[in-house]
Amino acid sequence: MSTPEGVDPESEAFKAEALHLAVHGLRESDPLASASVAFMPWQRNTALAIVALIVLCAVFFPLGTLATLVAICTAGYLAVLIDRLLILTRGMDRDAILTIDDERARALSDDELPPYTILVPAYGEPEVVGDLIGALSAIDYPADKLQVLLLLEEDDSPTIDAARNAGIGSGGYEHIVIVLVPAADPRTKPKACNYGLRRATGDIVTIYDAEDIPDPLQLRRIVAAFGDLPETVVCIQAKLAFHNAGQNLLTQWFTMDYGLWFGFLLPGLMRSRAPIPLGGTSNHFKRDVVTDIGAWDPYNVTEDADLGVRIAASGYSTAVLDSTTLEEANPDPINWVRQRSRWYKGYLQSWLVHTRRPVQLWRQIGTISFIRFTLILAGTPIIACLNLIFWFISLSWILGQPSVIGKLFPAAVYFPALIALIIGNAATIYMNIVACRENNRPDLLLACLTVPLYWLMMSIAATKGCWQLLRNPSYWEKTFHGLGTSSEDSK
Helix, strand or coil: CCCCCCCCCCHHHHHHHHHHHHHHHHHHHHHHHCCCCCCCHHHHHHHHHHHHHHHHHHCCCHHHHHHHHHHHHHHHHHHHHHHHHHHHHHHHHHHHCCCCCHHHHHHHHHHHHCCEEEEECCCCCHHHHHHHHHHHHHHCHHHHHHEEEEEEEECCCHHHHHHHHHHCCCCCCCEEEEEEEECCCCHHHHHHHHHHHHHCCCCCEEECCCEEECCHHHHHHHHHHHHHCCCEEEEEEEEEEECCCCHHHHHHHHHHHHHHHHHHHHHHHHHHHHCCCCCCEEEEEHHHHHCCCCCCCCCCCCCHHHHHHHHHCCEEEEEEEEEEECCCCCCCCCHHHHHHHHHHHHHHHHHHCCCCHHHHHHHHHCCHHHHHHHHHHHHHHHHHHHHHHHHHHHHHHHHHHHHHHHHHHCCHHHHHHHHHHHHHHHHHHHHHHHHHHHCCCCCHHHHHCCCCHHHHHHHHHHHHHHHHHHHHCCCCCCCCCCCCCCCCCCC
């Protein structure tokens, strides 16, 4: 999927072909792997049949139906809780995450370093171009082996002007190339990455967001790690953290959240051989393999999570590296909800896509991994939505103890639900505290203790994402950057 030798990448013919492949490549080569259609007919009909059955039962057996639904939801809560604790215990092992020290990374000679391509998709972000140049300039890698493609939408004049005024493409930044992505639907990050992949020359390809500040030795560590790992490992995910963790309570919650996810849960998934929902940045791929499996789905709003599952389903695997890329944590609640609702919508999108052939996926990744894939991609957003319902039920019971709520919780349901409520919430807070302790972040203790407020925001975002999945599944809700301030205590 790279530029064929002898072909001018600036020619209209090349651009037209690259755009066609960026938009239609996956859905033409493997239609069932594309989220261009949100629901297959059988998925839609099955969902409608289940809803109709629940309504019918509720008409004739209202309390029994509701009690059954509460029991099913409680079982789901317990399954997710137990699975998360198992993943955490595996992620706590010292060898759960790969480590390449500075000395070894710097010891690699230029001859040992392969050509490397960095894709930097950006849209409507002129304010971060200067920081981007500084971050890219700090990367320790031979310039003659490093290709940086700044992927800008051709109608995004402010960002294009900011990049050109900053001297990108000249004045010491010759290895950074501005690639203008033709304006075409869907207007998504994965479409831009697919378009840029046609211009890629590196054996390894990675993605950085425009506001990212990667570890300067990250590319060298990746090369060394790939040399140590089996050939079946085709992707390495670096850790993500935030440079503005101390800006407000929301950024502290977000930092705490990422510390647990990238520091322990993703490494735990790696050890369990389950599909890894990749982060949206700092994932490093063997270019030939990611091209062979269809690259990114331009219609999926969490193309990273989708590709992580597709990697596992294709017989390959992903590793997690102890090298950190700093990002900007959303300090604005509305902006945060926009971003998180897209993530939740994309998780459900990815689950729907990969369960179109459930038997095939089960055979490809195994029973335990299939269950875990469902608990993470479907369970995470669904449980976040259900929280609103169960919090309302709990509040109603505390305030008035209506008898109907008591009837919804017979003993066989009440005690598991009580375990999910007390032990589940306590265990989740405990996991966050452990992660902050292991990450040497005592400054996040307040965030750990007030995290139920963060869960409320998650539930609002999940509900919004689920609604948007029905109304506008492939709409990419833009996250605005440049709102953060640096934090001297960020790690």
